[in-house]
Amino acid sequence: MLYGGIEAGGTKFVCAVADEKLQIKEKISIATTDPQTTFKQVFAFFDRYPIEALGIGSFGPIGIQPDQENYGHILATPKEGWAGVDFLGQMKQRYKVPTAWTTDVNAAAFGEIKRGAAKGRHSCIYLTIGTGIGGGVVINDEVFEGISHPEIGHLYIKRAAEDTYQGTCPYHKDCLEGLAAGPSLEARTGIKGEELPLDHPIWDLQANYLAQALMSYTLILAPEIIILGGGVMNQDHLLKKIQQQFSELMAGYMETPKAEDYIVRWGLPNESGLIGALLLAQREREY
Template structure:
């Protein structure tokens, strides 16, 4: 069997094909422009292969409710050309094979659970902290969805006592994404995160917000591991600060694994999403 995978991001699409052992045979990166331009290149890539199934992990918000008339659509995205676009339908129209459909962060969570930092466990949360903040979860071995999918980046957080930035989220202002994603750091300090690597107070404030989110994910979902990825988390000093703040907030209320294990970086690096999408393709065949 040959599996296809699409990790559909707001900036680029990564497409890959693998064998049944998930060894990637070929992959390409395609700029995310309009649906017509982007998918034309996606089709050119996949048309070379006799695929058994495709797994898609897409930027969102997307409709994952199979009872909905817009199931498979990208919905209220700020990327105007993709707003209310039937992404899944376009793929199915081209390829008469099973297609799995979830968010990019849910796909990354699946990848890290089956092949990465949460290997051997039955549940995990994956949070990406970068241009935006998004989270996915696997609970009891199954991707977490309901009426919709998790939007973990838009929870409200308590503002830091020294906070002066109003937040940049167009929907919620100073939600977690609005106050702690990469653009928030840049707008608050006038520099990109990598230019502030030695500024301890920057990362202490960032940890203050991320730890609140992790506390809430822990109390609601009780995952066996939380994996933190994305561009902002490439500041490795942030992990210890998040763990310290998290421990302070939890105040010993519940028993947890050692925090060095519980709050981890992605073992798959930037390949978590594409790996999860390949796994999702395989699940469709089963």
């Protein structure tokens, strides 16, 4: 039995086929160009395998309500040419198999709770911090979705008094993504994030904004663990600053595990979403 998984990002699609033990047999990375070209390459990959279920974690926002016309579509994305694309419909038309459909960060959260840093827990939040900020939520072992999927990267936070940066988010300017995603580091300093000195004051500001968001997530959803991934989190010192500021902001109000055990780095670096998509495919087949 073979399962297919797609982690569909705005930069690349990572596709894989795995066996019943979820051992990956083949994996491929495809540049996200225009939809026609991208899907042609996706089909060429999966056409070679008799997959029995498919899991898709897609960049968003996406339509997730089966009774709505936009179900399975990519919605108001800034990715040129992709807004309104019926992603799920094209895949289901090509492959008549059970198919799981969610966001890339929800898939990553599911991968982390089953095989990564949240293994053994029943709830978690996964936050990816890179070019943008996106988050996935698992509660009671289920990917959380309501009228839409969580968009916790666009939470508003309290801006520091000395921070005059307008923010990079094209929709909200100074939401969490606008103030703390990767591009904000270079925009404020003129230096790429990976080249910034460890003692640069921007890291304290970055940590404060992220810690504020994690505090809000904790107070609202009370997950068992919070997992941070993405390119910005390659900075070891940043994680420690976030943990410290989180503890200071919480001020002992709510009992949580120690910050170093509660806020952790991803356990499946760069593979959380793909592993999650395969796991969701397997579960969809079992249903």
